[in-house]
Structures are given as structure tokens and as C-alpha cells.
Amino acid sequence: MSRDLSPRTKLVLYGVLLVLAIPFVFPTWWMVTSSLKPVSDIFAFPPQLLPVNPRLDAYQRVFELQPFGQQYLNSLYIALVVTVGTLAVSALAGYAFARIRFRGQNVLFLVVLAGLLIPSEVTIVPLFQMFFKLGLVNTHWPLILVPILGAPSVLATFIMRQFFISLPGELEEAARVDGLGRFATFWKIALPLSRPALGAVAIFTFLHSWNLYLEPIVFLSSPEKFTLPQALTQFVDAYGGPMWDVQLAAASMTALPVLVVFVIAQKQFVEGLAHTGLKG
Amino acid sequence: MTRTDTRVGPVEARPALVPARPFWTSRRRDHLTGYLFIAPQLIGSAVFVILPLILVVWYSLHEWNVLAGTFEFVGTDNYAALAEDPNLGSVLRATGLFSVGLVVFNLALALLLAVLLHQKLRGTIVFRTLFFSPVVVSLVAWTIVWGFLLQDNGGVNGLLDTVGVDGPNWLRGDGTAMLSVIVVQVFKNVGLNMVLFLAALQGVPGELYEAAEVDGASRLRQFWRITVPLISPTILLTSIITVVGSLQVFAQIAVLTQGGPGTSTTVLVYYLYQQAFQFHHFGYGATLSIVLFAIVLALTVLQWQMRKRWVFHES
Numbered sequence: 001m002s003r004d005l006s007p008r009t010k011l012v013l014y015g016v017l018l019v020l021a022i023p024f025v026f027p028t029w030w031m032v033t034s035s036l037k038p039v040s041d042i043f044a045f046p047p048q049l050l051p052v053n054p055r056l057d058a059y060q061r062v063f064e065l066q067p068f069g070q071q072y073l074n075s076l077y078i079a080l081v082v083t084v085g086t087l088a089v090s091a092l093a094g095y096a097f098a099r100i101r102f103r104g105q106n107v108l109f110l111v112v113l114a115g116l117l118i119p120s121e122v123t124i125v126p127l128f129q130m131f132f133k134l135g136l137v138n139t140h141w142p143l144i145l146v147p148i149l150g151a152p153s154v155l156a157t158f159i160m161r162q163f164f165i166s167l168p169g170e171l172e173e174a175a176r177v178d179g180l181g182r183f184a185t186f187w188k189i190a191l192p193l194s195r196p197a198l199g200a201v202a203i204f205t206f207l208h209s210w211n212l213y214l215e216p217i218v219f220l221s222s223p224e225k226f227t228l229p230q231a232l233t234q235f236v237d238a239y240g241g242p243m244w245d246v247q248l249a250a251a252s253m254t255a256l257p258v259l260v261v262f263v264i265a266q267k268q269f270v271e272g273l274a275h276t277g278l279k280g
Numbered sequence: 281m282t283r284t285d286t287r288v289g290p291v292e293a294r295p296a297l298v299p300a301r302p303f304w305t306s307r308r309r310d311h312l313t314g315y316l317f318i319a320p321q322l323i324g325s326a327v328f329v330i331l332p333l334i335l336v337v338w339y340s341l342h343e344w345n346v347l348a349g350t351f352e353f354v355g356t357d358n359y360a361a362l363a364e365d366p367n368l369g370s371v372l373r374a375t376g377l378f379s380v381g382l383v384v385f386n387l388a389l390a391l392l393l394a395v396l397l398h399q400k401l402r403g404t405i406v407f408r409t410l411f412f413s414p415v416v417v418s419l420v421a422w423t424i425v426w427g428f429l430l431q432d433n434g435g436v437n438g439l440l441d442t443v444g445v446d447g448p449n450w451l452r453g454d455g456t457a458m459l460s461v462i463v464v465q466v467f468k469n470v471g472l473n474m475v476l477f478l479a480a481l482q483g484v485p486g487e488l489y490e491a492a493e494v495d496g497a498s499r500l501r502q503f504w505r506i507t508v509p510l511i512s513p514t515i516l517l518t519s520i521i522t523v524v525g526s527l528q529v530f531a532q533i534a535v536l537t538q539g540g541p542g543t544s545t546t547v548l549v550y551y552l553y554q555q556a557f558q559f560h561h562f563g564y565g566a567t568l569s570i571v572l573f574a575i576v577l578a579l580t581v582l583q584w585q586m587r588k589r590w591v592f593h594e595s
Contacts, residue, residue, distance in 0.1 A: 004400055017396055021410045023467050028417065030435050031425040043431070047438040093321035102314030112321055115329045117580060119528050121549045122573045123332035125339060125556050125565045130332070149324025157321055182313040211419045213531035214549075218557055229420035233535060244428055251421035262416040266409050269416060270475055 028255065035059070035248035042244055058249035065246060066231055067224045072253070075228040078143050079209040085148035086156050086205045087198055094160025095186050099172065109161075115154035120146070121214065128218055142219045143227070147209060156201045163197035164190060200272030210258065228254045333573075339566035346560045358567040367543055367551065374458065375547045375575075379526040381462040386522050387515065390470050394477035395503075408478070412471035419468065423535040426464040427451065430536075457537050457545050465532055469525070473518040480514035481507070520583050527576060548572050 005013070029049075034042055036054040062068050096102070097109050131142045147153060167190060175185040191198075216230040223234065232254060235246040262269050343354040362368060393411055397404045414422055429435040430450040437447035450460045484507060492502045508515070530549045533539060539546035539554070546554075552572065556565025 010401060013396060013399060013401060017407050020393065020396075021407060023463075024411050024414055024471075026435075027422065027425045027429060027467075028413070030429060031421070034428065043433045045433075045438055046442060047435055089320045089324065092317045096314045096317030100310055100314040100317065102311040105314065108318060108322060111330070112318075112325050115325055117577060118329055118333060118573065119524070119576060121528055121530070121552065122569045122576075123329065123336060124552075125562055125569055126332035126335035127328065128557075129335070129339075129562070146328050149320060150328030151325075153321065153324065154329075182310070186317075207416060211531075213420055213534070214553065217534075218553075229418060229531065232418075232420050232424055242424075242427075247424055248428065251418070251424050255417045255421040258416050258418065259413060262413065263409065266412070270408065270412055273415065273472060273475070 028259070031248050031255070032252050035245060035252045037245065039245050058245035059253070061243075061246050062235070062250045062253070065243075066226075066234055066250075068231060068250065068253075070224050071226045071228055071231040074140065074225065075210060078140055078227060079206050081144055082147045082209040083202050083205045085144070086153045087202060089148055089153050090156035090160045090201060091191060091194065091198065092186075093157045094162075095164050095190055097157070097161045098164035099167075099190070100182065112154055112157060115151040116158070118151055120151050123151070124214065124218060131219065137219055138221050138225060139219075140225065143209070143212065143215055146215070147205070147212075152205075152208060156205060159201055160194065160197055163194050167193060196272075199268055203269055203272045207258070336566045336569050336573075339563055340570055342563045342566075344561070344563040344566075346562060354563070358563050361564065362567055362571070367546070370543045371546055371548055371551045374543070374545055375527065377458055378462060378529060378545075378547055379523055381458070382465055382526045382529075383519055383522050385462060385466045386470050386473060387518060389466060390473035390518065391477055391515075393470070393474045394481055395507075397474070397478055398481045408475070411474055414468045415471045417468075419531050420535060422468050423464060423532050426460075427536050430460050430464075451537055452541055454541060454544055457541055461529075461532050461536055461545055464536065465526075465529065469522075473522065476514055476518055477511065480511040484510045516583065516587055520580075523579055523583075524576060527572065527579075548575075 033049070033051050035058050036051045036056070037044075037048065038053055038055060038057070041048060041052060093112070097105065097112075127142065127146060128137070131137050136142060171189055171193070172185055175189045180188065211229060212227065213229045216227045220226055220230065223231070226234070228250075232247060232250050235243045235250060237243055340358050341353060341355060342351055343357065344351045397408055397411075431437075432449040432452075436450065440447040448456050450456045488506050488510075489502055492506060497505070527547075528549060529547055530553065533545055533547060533550045534553075537545040539550050548568065548571065552565055552568040555561045555568060
């Protein structure tokens with residue numbers, strides 16, 4: 001495939017790539033520029049690719065209509081706690097399944113792997129009932145506990161196990177000669193070496209939590225508890241129609257920080273997410 | 281490591297048990313450490329995966345209406361109701377249509393983009409970043425923007441107007457609503473499959489193409505006879521990920537079409553959500569969960585079978 005191309009072919013390829021890029025780039029561009037337009041210009045014809053009368057009114061109203069700052073914090077702290085928790089649970093379990101021999105190991109690994117076969121939508125009804133009985137509906141506990149301990153962390157454990165299997169055994173023997181126990185070997189030798197895998201798991205776990213939609217709308221009912229995806233859909237007028245400028249301003253504030261981080265660390269994102277082969 | 285060392289050791293180096301050993305042999309320690317390490321994951325799986333799976337079966341055997349406060353054992357009544365549900369056909373059709381449409385569009389576009397980015401061109405990394413960027417955009421934010429673009433007087437029809445095409449009301453039309461939902465989802469996540477294909481293409485040895493070139497095979501023929509067979513494991517992997525992911529689609533439907541117009545975009549998970557959490561039929565919601573589980577399980581088994589027959593080689 002990668003052979004030298006004539007200048008003419010190159011020109012055609014660039015043209016094709018540019019056209020193909022439109023549906024990937026234009027929505028984000030349109031989201032940000034439209035959020036800066038007054039409502040009267042939002043559906044203007046011909047479309048304004050750049051806002052003619054830019055203003056920040058919509059951004060102000062986002063915070064007036066919803067406790068958006070609180071909702072932002074909710075999403076952020078839940079995603080961070082879930083990420084750290086998942087890293088801890090999956091690194092420990094992944095290491096044990098890869099490097100320690102214990103009775104029933106294979107059977108237990110299969111039991112855990114079953115989580116990969118069970119989409120969280122399948123168990124949402126009983127999970128709701130379980131948390132309802134515990135009095136934890138309309139709290140953040142279900143959004144924290146289920147991802148860290150339940151099905152979503154299974155993939156993380158699987159990835160960590162695959163990584164630890166690939167580590168050379170001599171490292172651990174050296175650690176043992178130095179008198180390190182199992183946990184110290186894991187903590188001081190294996191974990192620092194597993195940074196690429198931990199990074200990949202951290203990225204997809206954070207994005208998964210940040211994007212979660214079904215679980216928040218099932219478990220949460222008061223606006224100050226909402227997470228961002230749920231909050232975005234709440235900016236509607238008295239007739240239930242969307243307030244586009246405000247929705248797009250809130251959507252921009254949700255999407256842009258992650259996009260900026262992505263552009264800075266795009267190599268880690270692309271390789272991390274591709275190697276874990278996971279959709280968001 | 282000496283024979284009296286009781287610290288943990290690798291399996292191979294572990295000596296046979298000697299009678300005089302203390303209770304905490306390295307083997308016993310290893311067992312204990314192993315159990316402690318996996319305990320959070322194992323207990324978590326038991327509580328949040330296995331237990332709910334058992335409960336969902338149990339609930340599906342009950343008539344359970346939260347609003348009415350009823351919870352009674354009804355045997356297989358919910359399954360009988362499922363068979364007679366007038367919406368079931370439409371729901372399964374919408375689910376199948378979405379999955380097939382998504383997989384076909386997604387894989388075709390992902391492969392096209394990967395082949396383009398695999399060419400010797402400057403700046404492909406920039407395009408890779410652009411094509412990948414929607415993956416990291418919040419799903420609901422992405423969906424809201426597309427909902428905005430696909431309004432009757434929205435950006436897409438605005439652009440179509442400038443070239444003299446009168447676009448339809450995408451999200452309200454019978455066929456176009458499903459098409460819209462599929463397209464929005466394809467552009468959101470195609471970057472993941474593209475990157476996987478790109479990695480696979482880089483693994484195809486260049487000499488194969490040179491040999492084919494000498495034999496006078498056309499580019500297209502080379503693609504079908506060399507590239508596709510060699511990357512078939514990746515094609516299978518991406519199709520598995522994409523199909524299973526497509527069955528879980530929810531936010532896009534909830535935000536863009538609310539299952540409409542009519543029930544034309546009411547896919548299984550959305551219907552499950554409506555029955556359980558909007559109409560409070562938890563028993564029936566549990567029954568629909570089992571249908572979803574059965575479909576995922578059947579697809580997984582099917583794809584394992586295909587893997588044996590179809591895929592050129594296993595990496």
C-alpha cells in the first residue's frame with residue numbers, strides 16, 4: 001500500500017481527506033460557533049460559519065438555569081474516583097491472574113470474565129432495585145460502585161492481566177533475591193513497569209464514566225446530583241423544546257476540555273484506546 | 281533461592297513440600313495473596329454482575345408494578361406477553377436495522393479511512409487526529425450538536441440548500457430518522473476501528489504487494505486478494521466490538537428521536553428503559569433484559585464459530 005505517489009495522486013488524496021474530514025470536524029465547529037450566536041442568528045440562512053454578533057449570553061444562562069457548576073464537579077469527581085478505583089481493582093486482580101498461582105485460578109478468572117458478556121443494560125433493572133433497597137437511589141454511589149467493581153472494570157482487569165503476562169519473569173526473581181514479598185514486588189516492580197497499560201485503562205475508564213447516560217438518568221432525580229450528560233438535556237423551554245444556544249454552550253463546556261487534553265496527548269489516547277479496542 | 285526460603289516464589293522454582301515446613305509455605309502464601317489480590321474484583325463481580333443476572337431471571341417471572349405496589353409470581357406470563365407484544369416485531373426490526381447499518385457503514389468507512397491514511401502522504405497524523413476526535417467528545421454533547429444540525433432548518437439542510445437540494449426533516453421522517461441515528465453514531469466512533477485497521481495494515485509485509493505488482497495485479501485486486509485476507513482477524517475483532525456496542529445504543533435514541541417517529545427507532549435497550557423506568561413494568565423490563573442478554577450471547581457464540589472458519593490466520 002505505502003508506495004510513492006505521483007503529485008497528482010497526492011492532490012486527489014488530500015482533496016478526498018479534506019472532504020471526509022467535514023462530518024468529523026464541522027459538528028464541533030458548529031457547536032462552538034453557534035453557542036456564541038444570539039438566538040435570532042442560530043438558524044440564519046445562509047448559515048453563518050462565523051458568528052456575526054458573537055456574545056457570551058448563553059454561557060451565563062447555563063449557570064442560571066441549572067446548578068451547572070455543581071453538575072460539572074459531580075461529573076469530574078465521579079470520573080476521577082471511578083478511574084482511580086478501577087486502576088486499583090484491575091491492577092491487583094490482573095496481576096494475580098497473570099503472575100500468582102492459586103487454586104481455582106482459571107475458574108475464578110472465567111467467573112470474572114463473564115462480566116464481559118453481560119452489557120450493563122441487561123442488569124440495570126435489578127441494580128436499580130438493589131440500590132433502591134439500600135436507600136442509595138439519587139446518590140452517586142451506584143455511579144461509583146458499579147463501574148469500579150462490576151462489569152465495566154472487567155475489561156480493565158483483562159487488559160492488565162494481558163500486560164502483566166508479557167513482563168519477563170526475571171524481574172520478579174530479582175525482586176525476590178532482594179527480599180521483596182509479593183505485594184512489594186507488585187507495588188515496586190510490576191506497577192511502575194505497567195504505566196502504558198495503566199494509562200490506557202485510565203483514559204478509557206475516565207471517558208466511560210464522563211459519558212455515562214443511562215445510569216445517571218435511571219439513578220438520579222434531583223438537578224444538583226445530575227452529571228453533565230444528563231444536565232445537557234435539561235435546557236428546554238416551557239414547551240419542552242430545546243434552548244439551542246444554551247444547550248450548545250453547555251455542550252461546548254463539556255466537550256472542549258477533553259478535546260484539548262486529547263489534542264495535547266493524542267498519541268496516548270489513540271494508542272491507548274486502540275489497544276484496548278473499546279468503544280466509548 | 282534456597283530450599284528453606286519460605287518467601288513467595290515462582291511456580292517452577294517451588295520445591296516439593298517437606299514435612300518439617302512451617303504452616304505458611306510459599307505455596308499457601310501464594311494462594312492467600314492471590315485470593316486477596318482478586319478479592320475486590322471477585323466480590324464486585326458476584327454482587328454487581330452475577331447476583332443481578334440471577335435477579336433479572338427471577339424478576340422476569342414476576343408481575344411487578346412499582347406504582348401499583350404489586351409483586352407476584354406469575355411464572356412465564358411475561359414471556360407469553362412478550363410473544364404477543366405488538367411492539368416486539370418493530371423493536372427487533374429497529375434493533376437489527378441499527379446494528380446492521382452501523383456495522384456496514386462503520387467498517388466500510390473505517391477501512392477506507394485507514395487505507396487513505398496508510399498512503400505515503402505528509403500530514404496523515406493530523407487527519408488521524410481529526411477523524412479520531414469525535415471519540416473523545418462527550419456522547420450526549422455530540423448527539424445534541426447533530427440533533428441541532430439535523431433540524432428541519434438546521435445546518436445540514438442549510439448546507440444542502442446552498443447547493444440547491446431541499447433536504448428532508450431528518451429526525452421526523454420514517455426512514456431518515458433511523459439513517460440519521462446510524463450516521464451520527466458512525467462518525468462518533470469510526471475513529472476507533474480506523475486506528476485498529478491502520479495498525480493491521482502496517483503489519484502487512486510490503487513484499488507481497490511488490491510480488492503482486494510484478495504479476496500485474498491491479499490495485500483493487502491486490503486489496504481484495506492480499507490486504508483483506510491478511511487483516512481479516514482485525515475485521516472480525518472490529519465487527520464484534522461494533523455489533524455488541526450497537527446493541528447498547530441508548531443516549532443517541534433518547535436525545536435524537538425518543539424512539540420515533542412512531543416506534544421506528546425504538547431499539548431494544550430504549551424499549552427496555554421505557555417499560556421499566558417510564559411505565560414501571562419492572563417484571564417485563566427484566567424479561568426484555570433477558571432477550572438482550574440472549575442476543576448478545578448468541579452473537580458471541582456465532583462470532584467464535586466464524587472465527588474458526590473465516591479468518592485467514594490468528595495473530
